[in-house]
Amino acid sequence: MLHLGHERVPVCGDVTRRSFLQAGAATMTGAAALSLPAVLSLEAAGAVEASKQEIRNCITIFLVGSPGQVDTWDMKPDAPAEIRGKFKPIATNVNGIQICEHFPLMARMMDKVALIRSLHHNTGATHENGQRWMMTGHDFNADSMKPHSGSVLSRVFGNRGMLPASVVLPEKIGNTGAGPLHGQSAAYLGSSHEPFFLQSDPSRADFKVSDLTPPAGQTEFRINARKELLKQIDNVQRKVETNSELGRDTAYARAFNLLTSPEAKTAFDLTKEDDRTRNRYGRNTLGQSCLMARRLIERGSRYVTVNHFETVFNISCWDMHADGGSLNNTYADYEQLLCPQFDWAFTALIEDLEQRGLLKETVVCVLSEFGRTPGLNPRGGRDHHPGVWTNFMVGGPIRGGQVIGSSDKTGARPQNQPILPPQILASIYHAMGIDLETTMMPGPGSRPIRLVEAEPISQLFS
Numbered sequence: 001m002l003h004l005g006h007e008r009v010p011v012c013g014d015v016t017r018r019s020f021l022q023a024g025a026a027t028m029t030g031a032a033a034l035s036l037p038a039v040l041s042l043e044a045a046g047a048v049e050a051s052k053q054e055i056r057n058c059i060t061i062f063l064v065g066s067p068g069q070v071d072t073w074d075m076k077p078d079a080p081a082e083i084r085g086k087f088k089p090i091a092t093n094v095n096g097i098q099i100c101e102h103f104p105l106m107a108r109m110m111d112k113v114a115l116i117r118s119l120h121h122n123t124g125a126t127h128e129n130g131q132r133w134m135m136t137g138h139d140f141n142a143d144s145m146k147p148h149s150g151s152v153l154s155r156v157f158g159n160r161g162m163l164p165a166s167v168v169l170p171e172k173i174g175n176t177g178a179g180p181l182h183g184q185s186a187a188y189l190g191s192s193h194e195p196f197f198l199q200s201d202p203s204r205a206d207f208k209v210s211d212l213t214p215p216a217g218q219t220e221f222r223i224n225a226r227k228e229l230l231k232q233i234d235n236v237q238r239k240v241e242t243n244s245e246l247g248r249d250t251a252y253a254r255a256f257n258l259l260t261s262p263e264a265k266t267a268f269d270l271t272k273e274d275d276r277t278r279n280r281y282g283r284n285t286l287g288q289s290c291l292m293a294r295r296l297i298e299r300g301s302r303y304v305t306v307n308h309f310e311t312v313f314n315i316s317c318w319d320m321h322a323d324g325g326s327l328n329n330t331y332a333d334y335e336q337l338l339c340p341q342f343d344w345a346f347t348a349l350i351e352d353l354e355q356r357g358l359l360k361e362t363v364v365c366v367l368s369e370f371g372r373t374p375g376l377n378p379r380g381g382r383d384h385h386p387g388v389w390t391n392f393m394v395g396g397p398i399r400g401g402q403v404i405g406s407s408d409k410t411g412a413r414p415q416n417q418p419i420l421p422p423q424i425l426a427s428i429y430h431a432m433g434i435d436l437e438t439t440m441m442p443g444p445g446s447r448p449i450r451l452v453e454a455e456p457i458s459q460l461f462s
Contacts, residue, residue, distance in 0.1 A: 054361075054433050055157060055432065055433040056361045056362060056363055056396045056397075056431065056432045056433050057297045057301070057302050057303065057304075057358075057361060057362045057363070057432070058153070058302070058303045058304070058362065058363045058364075058365065058428060058431075058432055059290075059293045059294070059297060059303075059304045059305075059306065059349070059362060059363075059364050059365070060149075060303075060304070060305045060306065060364075060365045060366075060367055060428075061286075061290065061306045061308060061345075061346065061364070061365070061366045061367070062131075062134070062135075062305060062306065062307050062308065062367050062368065063308050063309075063318050063342070063366065063367070063368040064127070064131075064173060064176065064307055064308055064309040064310065064311075064312065064317065064318070064368075064369075065127070065176075065309055065312045065317040065318035065319035065320075065329075065368075066127075066130070066318050066319065066368040066369050066370050066371065066372065066384075066389065067318045067320075067334070067338070067368060067372070068085070068320060068371065068372035068373075068382045069117070069371040069372065069388065069389045069390045069407065069411050070083065070084065070085055070372070070374055070382075070410075070411040071085050071086075071087055071100060071320075071331075071334060071372075071382070072099070072100050072103070072339075072390065073099050073100065073103075073115055073117070073390040073392065074115075074117045074389075074390045074407055074411055075087070075088075075089040075098060075099070075100060076374075076409065076410060076411050077089050077098075078409075079374075079409060079410055079411075082375055082376050083374050083375055083376075083410050083411070085331070085376065085382075086331050087100050087101055087102065087331070087334075087335075088100075088101045089101065090103075090104065090107055091107070092106075092107040092108070092110035093107065093108055093109070093110050093111050094110045094111050094401045094402075097110050097115070097401075097403060100339065102334065102335055102339035102340065102343065103339060103342070103343045104343065105343045105344065105347040106343055106346060106347055108347075109347060109350060109351075110400070110401060111400050111401040112350060112359075112394050112395075112400035112401070113392050113393075113394050113400050113401070114392055114393050114394070114398050114399060114400055114401075114402050114403075114404060114459075114460055115390055115392045115402070115403045115404065116390065116391050116392060116393070116403075116404045116405060116419055116424070116457070117388075117390045117403055117404070117405050117406050117407055118388060118404070118405025118406060118407060118414035118415070118416065118417050118418050118419050119371075119388065119389050119390065119391055119405075119419045119420075119421070119424070120386060120387055120388045120389070120413065120414055120418055120419070120420070121133050121139075121370070121386050121420060121421055122386070123139045123386070124386070125370065125384040125385070125386055126176075126177060126178040126384070127176035127177055127178065127312065127319075127369050127370075127384075128176060128177070128178045128179055128181055128182060128369075129178075129369070129370075129386070130368070130369025130370040130386060130421075131173060131176070131182045131183050131184075131369045132146070132181060132182065132183040133183075133369070133421035133422075134183075134367045134368070134369055134391075134421050134424065134425075135148050135149060135182065135183030135184055136148060136149060136183040136425070137149070137421060137422040137424075137425030137426070137451075137452035137453075137454065138183075138422070138452075140181070140183075141181070142181060145181075145185065145187035145188065146183065146187055147185070147186050147187040147188065147189045147193070148166070148183055148184050148185060148186065148187075148195060148305075149303065149425055149428060149429075150165070150166030150167075150168070150195050150302075150303035150304075150305055151166055151185070151186035151187070151189050151193040151194065151195060152189070152429075152441065152451055153165060153166060153302050153303040153429075153432065154166045154186075154189075154192075154193040154195075154302065154303070155189050155193050155441065156434060156439060156441075156451075157302050159300075160300040160301075160302060161263060161299065161300035162258070162261040162263045162264050162300070163258075163261075163263065163264055163267055163296060163299060163300040163301045164195070164196035164258075164301060165193075165301060165302045165303060166193070166195040166196065166301070166302065166303045166304075166305075167195060167196045167197075167198065167293075167296055167301050167303075167304045167305070168184060168195045168196070168197045168198065168304075168305045168307065169198045169202070169289040169292055169293060169304065169305070169306050169307070170198050170199070170200060170201050170202060170285055170289050170306075170307070170310075171197060171198060171199045171200070171201075171307065171310045172184050172195075172197045172199070172307070172310065173307055173310050173311075174310045174311045175311050175313060176311060176312050177312065177313075184305070188443065188444050189441075195305070196258075198268075198292075201285050201288075202268075202270055202285070202288040202289055202291075202292050203283060203284050203285045203287070203288040203289075207270070209258075209268050263299060263300070266299070267292075267295050267296050267298075267299040267300075267301075268292065268295075268296075270288060270291060270292060270295075272295075273291060273295075277291070277352070278291065280344070280348045280352075281344065281345050281348040281349070281352075282341055282344040282345050282348070284341055284345075286306070286308050286341050286342065286345045287341065287344060287345040287348070289306045289345075290306055290345040290346070290348065290349045291348070291349075291352075293306055293349070294349060294352055294353060294356075294358070297358065297362055298356070298358065308342070312327065313326045313327065314326045316329060316333040316337050316338065317329055317333075317338070318334075318338060318368070320333070320334065320372060320381045320382050321377070321379070321381045321382075321383060322377070322379040322380050322381025323379060323381070324379065329381070330380065330381060331380070346366065349364065350364065350394055350395070353395065359394075359395045359396075360395070360396065361396065362395050362396060363393065363394075363395045363396040363398065363428060363431045363432060364393065364394045364395045365391070365392075365393050365394075365424075365428060366391055366392050366393075367391050367424070368389065368391060369386075370384055370385060370386040370389055371385045371386065371387065371388055371389025371390070371411070372384065372385050372389075373385045374410040374411040374412045375410075385412075387412055387413045388407045388408075388411060388412065388413050388414050391424065393427070393428075393431070393460060396431045396432070397431055397460075397461050398431060398460050398461070399459075399460060399461065399462065402459065404417065404419070404457060404459050404460065405417035405418065405419055419457065420454065422452045422453060422454035423454045423455065423456070423457050424457075425451075425452045425454070426451075426452050426454040426455055426456045426457075427456040427457045427460050429451055429452065429456075430456035430461070431456075431460070431461070434451070436450065436451060436452070436455075436456070439451065
């Protein structure tokens, strides 16, 4: 059974992506003979047959700026001092796996975590290169934009209730030094699959979501009247659009849905959580964003991305250049702020999901755009290094308590089983219940394309 949209298209026997592409516009059995363009006109949102696949959700924590692998999850205690840095490794609850001393809570749940220590790419050492790879599974330029993984999942699964399928917290990535192409747009998938960007800090006392607050002077009657008018205009527009645009929704329609949905307002309302829970996550932007991510997944969103920072300039963040100016992050920032914040938020999220019975159906990924130089720079910091780094996954069908791949003795490059970013995205899609051989995406010009040109990392699931 091939899935392009909510429609199930029967074909002559079992079909794979390759055989479908070879068949082209061949005749298919069923209610009518469908040409390839006719099949593509059916694509809308859902592409996974729920009766045969266990559909899961995903929360991605993206560590903008990128922590140094040697200082966090791939330590080299036997390397020279200028390589190993200032932190010491500690044992975890999995024999033989050590991580940084400043992640004591994470060390107690390493049996749930799959570390990937041989991740790398060769495109370039800017933040944006790595962000594009890890957000989309592709590198690209302004003429060949690729969709964010949350947008892909929005197109594949569709909405579940009134909440957006894909949400980015607390705000979209901004200036990280080399242009605006970060990989957090829907690209050619269109506005209906654009992530919903919160653009507000949930840890602030005056936090509110602007799209859930009616404009001053707007009564409920006027809001509903405008919504009905928008619906009528959209229906007329659909009648004159091409088949490839039939699944399009508008950003305005989504805003109205959120504005008039009690479910949406409740999902974003952290005051519904008790103080003990909020304190456990940490009363900071990352902690409260992770808590909100759990609330959103619990109430219908499919894919939530938590950006830990939206810039790298003039703030304490993972971009540890120690330059004395706008990028003056040092070991003190890691020790006193960044590592403790992450340790609390990440472990609270995993514990919370598990206690609520959600961890088996939610994949949690911790990603970053590259690693950092194994050797300290003259200022005692570390610079950009896409040669190797560590990311990790938890939950769903992921087998924890293991390390996949390794770096060399200085943490400079993969030593065995090198992993490329598209393999991470393929693993996420597979873990969420997508068959990458039978699920395709309508690409530019309605040409069927694979979600990502890579295979899942098999060890994650065995």
